[in-house]
């Protein structure tokens with residue numbers, strides 16, 4: 001048990017932590033701290049039932065390094081059951097509208113990734129949180145409730161995801177160069193997709209001027225308490241373009257119809273394996289927009305007490321690179337290490353800022369930069385790089401495995417000369 005002495009009463013008590021928001025970030029950290037003897041209270045605004053029976057929220061694909069954190073924290077309850085995605089495939093259609101591909105390659109990830117529907121995972125993790133001795137409360141937390149928590153607990157973490165409350169943290173404008181949503185997003189959860197004739201992939205399709213479409217296997221809900229395999233279609237439409245059309249969908253059936261029409265028009269090879277798909281359930285759809293935002297990590301309440309932001313509350317990215325849950329997971333581990341290393345010392349503002357800055361400067365900044373770069377038309381060197389990967393499997397492998405740890409892209413993604421050097425060295429290897 002992690003203990004701190006309370007000098008005035010001369011007794012030993014576990015350190016107390018409150019977490020607002022039972023999502024990927026909050027539940028992971030909460031469960032891990034309970035295992036170390038911390039006293040943890042979680043306050044969230046949706047019950048397990050609400051989440052299970054509600055709309056899908058994400059495509060939540062998690063790559064191996066983040067999966068490993070879940071394993072290390074004993075939080076991989078669905079790993080055996082969930083389909084394993086072993087690679088990345090990448091396609092760009094021919095510009096002539098022929099329906100053929102100008103670029104197509106696939107490469108294995110060093111280790112598989114997985115997507116477990118948050119409607120399955122969060123209810124399961126809430127149960128796990130209580131099993132480990134955590135106190136789970138349901139409330140829609142506002143400023144007054146935050147202040148009450150901050151008065152009672154040694155540390156209050158705000159892990160409210162995209163909830164209104166997180167806006168109180170305020171945007172860090174210098175770290176948030178993209179000022180408006182750059183994609184119209186949609187999700188369609190389906191069953192009945194034909195498998196392709198190579199290993200399971202995150203199949204990424206870049207359609208210049210239109211947007212991106214990616215699709216991969218996942219585990220989702222079935223009825224009141226079961227699970228089933230599915231595939232998740234993710235649409236990233238350029239605003240005002242032909243993929244920005246979800247307003248026309250008045251029913252789930254129309255949402256599916258629009259999804260299939262997009263595939264038929266722009267990525268017919270994906271349509272071919274999707275044409276017989278059915279929705280997993282009426283809630284297996286979503287449409288929306290996100291402004292990529294880095295927020296200030298510390299909220300000062302009117303009382304002067306401090307609250308520490310984590311997960312999407314402080315770092316929200318466009319899902320185009322599938323990094324949000326991965327960041328939330330890596331961030332939870334980073335905060336966990338910092339909380340343990342703090343021992344019995346106060347969780348003061350300086351510690352909060354240092355903890356977040358170490359995460360941002362050491363990791364997240366590079367993920368944000370790479371993710372934001374994909375929201376703009378690709379420069380010529382990126383098109384060349386992606387084309388060269390078709391000839392050079394080791395280059396394809398390098399690009400694919402960057403999704404595990406996007407810091408690697410800083411070596412060659414942003415600068416034309418770096419990209420040329422990498423292409424040249426990979427081609428030399430190929431010729432040798």
Ligand SMILES: Cc1cc2nc3c(=O)[nH]c(=O)nc-3n(C[C@H](O)[C@H](O)[C@H](O)COP(=O)(O)OP(=O)(O)OC[C@H]3O[C@@H](n4cnc5c(N)ncnc54)[C@H](O)[C@@H]3O)c2cc1C
Nearest residue numbers: 021023024025045058059061141161163311312324325326
């Ligand atoms: C369309 C889409 C696709 C995505 N695909 C991927 C992907 O493939 N891979 C990936 O890594 N990431 C993906 N993401 C991002 C990922 O879903 C998020 O980054 C991740 O869920 C963030 O976790 P979190 O714990 O910070 O927030 P959340 O998981 O959103 O949890 C926040 C919690 O806080 C609660 N809450 C909110 N406000 C309050 C309040 N006032 N009081 C109490 N509780 C509150 C909510 O109910 C929720 O339980 C995607 C996102 C979207 C929108």
